[in-house]
Amino acid sequence: MAGCSAARMKTTYLGAQFRRLVPHRGVKRATVAVGHSMLVSAWHILHDLVPYQILGPDHFTNRLGKERQTRRLLVQLAALGLEVTVQPRHAVG
Template identity: 45%
Template sequence: MLKALIAVEHSIITAIWHMLTDNVSYHELGGDYFTRRDPERAARRAVTRLNELGYRVTLDPLEATG
């Protein structure tokens, strides 16, 4: 529990430092920030997690539309 609290405190302090250093206001990145930033990594993590739960997973990417 204490480790989690310290991690949250560190995140808040880091955000405040960046806001003060760069003179910008806070803006929420969103819950899907890391998925948008690196979708391949998010897919690998999802497949790994499903494998750990006992599922065999194959990915078949959708064709791009537009």
Template identity: 40%
Template sequence: MKNVLTEIAWAATRTKGTFYKARYHRLAARRGKKRALIAVGHSILKSVYHILKDTCEYKELGADYLIERTKAKRKTYLKSELGKLGYTVELKEVPLAKEAV
């Protein structure tokens, strides 16, 4: 089963713009290619389990999912840290200036 999951993970990591490709590249930078591949296979196996258990459709999260989730967590964390120091914070999104090409 491990061999089959590894082959599936290789295919998933080579598909453009997918969650599994982004996850693989983030993990491979820290843990190495082989461990990242096994981790992606494990993620796929967990997804398949939940799809079969809950009888729902697969929803592709996209390549930017991990980046957006990290930003949201960081905002929440920094806001709570300022709250601990006695500040009240109101977050307002400011559009970033585009760099000149």
């Protein structure tokens, strides 16, 4: 039940985990996976006596780093038959 309510939150790591797993596993299994993550987190917090660290909803997109993610996306576009040139966006200000 806690996994179900955590999965509905849009601005949390658990909500992002749920949305990432649903296309592959389905709603029920993704909900169970979120509940399992909550249980594992609670065990580590109580066992190791460490504070809870908020990873944020963008954890899965930012965990690789900008350069690595850019290379990965360019390889995917090349596999689709697209040739792309990338230029950094200049800040307007």
